[in-house]
Amino acid sequence: MKLIRICLVGAGRAAKVHAASLTRHLPAGRLVAIVDPHAETLQATADEFGVEQRFATLEEALDHIELDAVVITTPTFTHAALAVTAARAGKHIFLEKPMALTLEECDAIARAAAENHVFLQLGFMRRFDPDFSAAFERIQAGEIGQPLMVKSLTHGPGLPPPWARDLKTSNGNLAEVNSHDWDCIRWLMGSNPRRVYAEVANLKGSARGVTTEHFYDHALVTVRFENGTLGNISSICPCDYGYDARVEIIGEKGIMQIGELKGQAVVVCTDRDHGLVTPIFRTWPQRFAWGYIREMEHFLHAIQTDTPPKVGAEDGRWAVASVLAATRSFLEERPVLLSEVMA
Numbered sequence: 156m157k158l159i160r161i162c163l164v165g166a167g168r169a170a171k172v173h174a175a176s177l178t179r180h181l182p183a184g185r186l187v188a189i190v191d192p193h194a195e196t197l198q199a200t201a202d203e204f205g206v207e208q209r210f211a212t213l214e215e216a217l218d219h220i221e222l223d224a225v226v227i228t229t230p231t232f233t234h235a236a237l238a239v240t241a242a243r244a245g246k247h248i249f250l251e252k253p254m255a256l257t258l259e260e261c262d263a264i265a266r267a268a269a270e271n272h273v274f275l276q277l278g279f280m281r282r283f284d285p286d287f288s289a290a291f292e293r294i295q296a297g298e299i300g301q302p303l304m305v306k307s308l309t310h311g312p313g314l315p316p317p318w319a320r321d322l323k324t325s326n327g328n329l330a331e332v333n334s335h336d337w338d339c340i341r342w343l344m345g346s347n348p349r350r351v352y353a354e355v356a357n358l359k360g361s362a363r364g365v366t367t368e369h370f371y372d373h374a375l376v377t378v379r380f381e382n383g384t385l386g387n388i389s390s391i392c393p394c395d396y397g398y399d400a401r402v403e404i405i406g407e408k409g410i411m412q413i414g415e416l417k418g419q420a421v422v423v424c425t426d427r428d429h430g431l432v433t434p435i436f437r438t439w440p441q442r443f444a445w446g447y448i449r450e451m452e453h454f455l456h457a458i459q460t461d462t463p464p465k466v467g468a469e470d471g472r473w474a475v476a477s478v479l480a481a482t483r484s485f486l487e488e489r490p491v492l493l494s495e496v497m498a
């Protein structure tokens with residue numbers, strides 16, 4: 156099988172997770188270059204993963220090295236320009252969520268990928284997590300009957316980077332933290348969202364020195380799907396007790412729970428007054444370790460076998476549309492139809 160030569164665009168937090176998958180777990184891929192305009196970040200990540208080719212811009216990398224694909228792990232407001240540049244250069248694209256800031260940008264990315272015959276895979280790693288993918292298959296097999304209601308939560312530990320707190324550069328936590336919930340509830344319920352109502356609150360930001368307009372760190376969203384079923388999403392970031400991502404689906408015949416608070420199948424007791432002690436998940440790379448490896452394996456396999464990846468532009472676009480509707484909902488203090496933002 157052909158070795159897939161990858162350039163990582165962005166060298167920050169998500170980049171390190173994909174660099175680890177490519178250099179330590181996936182012999183089908185070779186990480187040949189890293190791009191980041193921030194010299195210190197570029198050097199630290201390239202040194203950590205032993206990558207010699209380093210560039211400040213994607214254009215420079217495209218001019219100097221042979222590549223098959225890019226993995227884009229930059230802030231959301233840069234996604235559209237970078238993905239379109241990569242597509243026009245004929246490179247397959249793995250693009251981190253959220254796909255982009257606006258639906259116009261999503262459409263530009265999808266169009267560029269289609270016109271240049273390159274694959275586009277979105278970074279929805281939960282679809283590749285062993286628990287989430289098993290749950291999906293069991294719903295498909297009819298074990299709990301028709302899904303009627305879904306409750307999905309993602310509570311993330313630290314404050315997101317400054318660009319991710321600002322509605323102008325990221326669409327906020329409902330995009331940066333909860334894109335995965337938006338994608339999963341649509342995937343697991345088998346229906347598109349029709350209407351959303353969001354309440355948000357800034358309960359921790361001021362104590363942590365965040366002064367960004369419209370910043371929120373807690374959110375609850377109610378969702379009605381096109382097929383009449385219901386859902387909700389709970390968002391907290393920063394969450395002081397750890398990293399928590401769980402889903403409950405109630406079907407006609409039963410209930411299914413995905414994920415748990417416990418981060419390890421080890422329980423210790425040394426003192427009967429304090430009881431049992433077991434670790435909680437601390438970070439997203441820890442909770443979804445296998446999801447990140449398996450999504451990148453899927454991307455490499457898609458290129459090697461010339462088979463389109465199973466999560467792409469349409470999924471990314473629905474998640475962005477859902478975030479835009481939920482953002483309009485809390486800003487205008489009313490339920491918002493998806494058709495209002497997708498028109």
Ligand SMILES: NC(=O)c1ccc[n+]([C@@H]2O[C@H](COP(=O)([O-])OP(=O)(O)OC[C@H]3O[C@@H](n4cnc5c(N)ncnc54)[C@H](O)[C@@H]3O)[C@@H](O)[C@H]2O)c1
Pocket residue numbers: 164165166167168169170190191192193196211212213227228229230231233237251252253278279280316331439
């Ligand atoms: N799938 C997941 O679970 C997950 C987790 C975290 C972040 N993400 C996503 O990954 C992306 C990056 O997030 P992060 O937390 O790693 O951010 P980060 O701020 O840690 O890193 C982003 C890096 O991109 C660099 N950069 C900015 N513009 C660039 C450009 N034009 N070309 C190359 N590099 C550029 C910055 O200098 C920075 O080093 C976001 O879309 C985020 O939502 C996904």
